[in-house]
Amino acid sequence: LDLYAVIGNPVAHSKSPLIHTIFAQQTNQSIQYDARLAPLEGFISVVENFRQQGGKGLNVTVPFKLEAYQLSTHLTERARTAQAVNTLKFENDEILGDNTDGIGLVRDIESNLGIAIAAKRILLLGAGGASRGVILPLLQRQPALLTIANRTLHKAEALQQQFIPHGDIVAVDFMDFPDDKFDIIINATSASLHDALPQIPAEIFSHAILAYDMMYSQEPTRFLKFAQQNGVQQWADGTGMLVEQAAESFFFWRGINPQTKPVITMLKSQA
Ligand code: ATR
Numbered sequence: 001l002d003l004y005a006v007i008g009n010p011v012a013h014s015k016s017p018l019i020h021t022i023f024a025q026q027t028n029q030s031i032q033y034d035a036r037l038a039p040l041e042g043f044i045s046v047v048e049n050f051r052q053q054g055g056k057g058l059n060v061t062v063p064f065k066l067e068a069y070q071l072s073t074h075l076t077e078r079a080r081t082a083q084a085v086n087t088l089k090f091e092n093d094e095i096l097g098d099n100t101d102g103i104g105l106v107r108d109i110e111s112n113l114g115i116a117i118a119a120k121r122i123l124l125l126g127a128g129g130a131s132r133g134v135i136l137p138l139l140q141r142q143p144a145l146l147t148i149a150n151r152t153l154h155k156a157e158a159l160q161q162q163f164i165p166h167g168d169i170v171a172v173d174f175m176d177f178p179d180d181k182f183d184i185i186i187n188a189t190s191a192s193l194h195d196a197l198p199q200i201p202a203e204i205f206s207h208a209i210l211a212y213d214m215m216y217s218q219e220p221t222r223f224l225k226f227a228q229q230n231g232v233q234q235w236a237d238g239t240g241m242l243v244e245q246a247a248e249s250f251f252f253w254r255g256i257n258p259q260t261k262p263v264i265t266m267l268k269s270q271a
Helices: 016-027 043-052 065-071 077-082 101-112 129-140 153-166 222-229 239-254 261-270
Strands: 002-008 031-037 057-060 087-091 094-098 121-125 145-150 169-173 184-187 210-213 234-236
Touching (some): 002 016, 016 239, 016 261, 043 065, 057 065, 065 094, 065 129, 077 094, 077 101, 077 129, 077 153, 087 239, 101 129, 101 239, 121 129, 129 153, 145 153, 153 169, 210 222, 222 234, 239 261
Parallel strands (some): 002 031, 121 184, 145 169, 184 210
Antiparallel strands (some): 087 094
């Protein structure tokens, strides 16, 4: 039985153990997957402990993605540009770091929701770690333009500078919103965690195909309610992204693609 876990703080409500246990059953893999709570100052010792027990890989969640990035001896390109790692694989003495969040978002939008990103005008709200993690995979789908909007403009500008070699990307702040029309509006701010709504104009939703909140929750977030009230065609929370990033982590570890749709359906029906 190969040992895997999700490490975070808090971690008790993580759906990853359930998702990976279902993936393992689907694909006949003998793995055990549990949750490890690390003290805020104790990430590295919990990881070392886990490796000594023979652990093969970890999913890393809040607030340890940067520490996991720093701990990795090898990084995938998407982890390097995200400057964050959500998936660790232990092989001999090496610690391989990947970031599957962005591809998880892209797959959910394209494969599950059926909306192509290529040639679309994308608005990404927020310029923190969650936002940085998804920019490269979004740009690789070749949208017409990726606009990053943030309450604090200089953080959006720093991301624009970092990612300009990878595609068409601009930075704006919430006070100076362009009246461009957007097709896909993604909330990567942490506002939904605090039941808050980023101060965005209502009009931006009237031409939008999709409003996407990277957070998942029982109730629609304020962002999704606001988008619905203002005419967006379709909306989704981050449940599909969660399952898709898990599937890509599972592939990174086991080299097998599990089926995501039944797991997404199950999680959405539990909500
Ligand atoms: P994460 O890792 O979740 O991205 P973070 O790096 O702390 O967390 O970034 C939080 C993001 O959410 C930032 O873009 C933040 O905006 P500021 O840079 O202006 O602080 C954004 N954010 C948080 N609460 C918000 C709110 N109520 N309205 C708008 N933006 C908010």
